[in-house]
Amino acid sequence: KNDKYKLGLHKSRETLGNLKKLLEEKKTIDEDLFDELEEILIMADIGIDTVLSFMADLRKEIDVKSIKEPKELQEIIVDEMFNLYLQDEVVIADLDYKEKEVNVYLFVGVNGVGKTTSIGKLAYQLKKEGKKVLMVAGDTFRAGAIEQLNVWATRAGVDIFKKEPGSDPSSVIFDAIVKAKKEHYDVVLADTAGRLQNKVNLMKELEKMHRVIKKELPDQPSETLLVIDATTGQNGLKQAEVFKEATDVTGVILTKLDGTAKGGIVLAIRHLFKLPIKYIGLGEKIEDLVLFDIEDYIYGLFS
Numbered sequence: 333k334n335d336k337y338k339l340g341l342h343k344s345r346e347t348l349g350n351l352k353k354l355l356e357e358k359k360t361i362d363e364d365l366f367d368e369l370e371e372i373l374i375m376a377d378i379g380i381d382t383v384l385s386f387m388a389d390l391r392k393e394i395d396v397k398s399i400k401e402p403k404e405l406q407e408i409i410v411d412e413m414f415n416l417y418l419q420d421e422v423v424i425a426d427l428d429y430k431e432k433e434v435n436v437y438l439f440v441g442v443n444g445v446g447k448t449t450s451i452g453k454l455a456y457q458l459k460k461e462g463k464k465v466l467m468v469a470g471d472t473f474r475a476g477a478i479e480q481l482n483v484w485a486t487r488a489g490v491d492i493f494k495k496e497p498g499s500d501p502s503s504v505i506f507d508a509i510v511k512a513k514k515e516h517y518d519v520v521l522a523d524t525a526g527r528l529q530n531k532v533n534l535m536k537e538l539e540k541m542h543r544v545i546k547k548e549l550p551d552q553p554s555e556t557l558l559v560i561d562a563t564t565g566q567n568g569l570k571q572a573e574v575f576k577e578a579t580d581v582t583g584v585i586l587t588k589l590d591g592t593a594k595g596g597i598v599l600a601i602r603h604l605f606k607l608p609i610k611y612i613g614l615g616e617k618i619e620d621l622v623l624f625d626i627e628d629y630i631y632g633l634f635s
């Protein structure tokens with residue numbers, strides 16, 4: 333089992349750990365217990381809607397299996413969490429990758445959620461796997477963003493394509509892809525601007541990026557990854573929704589899970605967005621990005 337999860341989720345273990353305690357201390361399954369359970373799940377940021385459907389399923393299971401002891405509930409709860417997350421899909425959803433092609437991964441999300449950091453961490457992993465990686469500084473609105481990405485490129489030991497601040501982001505992506513094709517890069521990791529102030533502009537910009545990518549590489553981007561900060565909770569999900577509406581998101585990278593007690597957000601994302609979580613961030617260091625695995629995750633929370 334993956335101890336990285338257990339360590340990284342230490343804060344969430346405190347909230348959801350109360351659940352275990354509650355089930356051990358309670359003598360009977362009654363409305364009181366249901367109320368307390370509900371409260372713990374809401375505290376863990378699973379989201380009201382998700383909690384309500386979760387509780388309804390739980391009551392049904394208790395009935396069907398004629399469960400009498402609170403102790404027996406723990407296994408049922410863990411099973412319900414699996415079911416809620418899986419929705420008939422594979423447990424681990426790695427990034428779509430094709431050999432001998434330029435694979436473009438576009439990163440979208442609000443400023444500050446951890447896009448640059450996640451690009452840096454992923455670049456480091458891909459490079460270790462022997463892949464030729466090109467980072468693209470597609471957030472041209474902030475000079476700081478370009479500089480920051482440059483720092484991560486050096487750290488990860490990969491190349492970066494950048495232009496002057498203020499350049500048209502689509503032209504940056506376009507030129508980067510021409511270079512990637514010519515020089516046989518395996519992966520292009522493209523940063524984008526996360527300004528939410530103007531939704532129409534944001535949509536137009538992301539659409540244009542998709543268009544210029546497709547012009548050079550018709551099958552790309554193979555992933556558009558929505559980066560979400562776990563510490564911003566339900567509010568962060570509202571902001572993330574704008575990006576989901578603006579572009580064809582294929583998966584989520586959930587950052588800063590080490591910094592929150594609200595690890596239930598994983599289930600809220602699944603319930604709300606119906607998107608697979610591909611990677612999670614469990615710290616600020618370059619190796620702190622791990623492939624998401626719901627089994628390791630639930631084990632990390634409860635064991």
Ligand code: GDP
Nearest residue numbers: 443444445446447448449587588613614615616
């Ligand atoms: P961007 O504006 O979306 O590109 O965000 P950045 O990549 O610059 O990250 C913003 C802050 O979040 C930085 O201080 C990062 O160190 C921090 N950060 C990013 N990912 C994680 C994570 O998984 N865990 C923790 N603890 N901090 C993170």
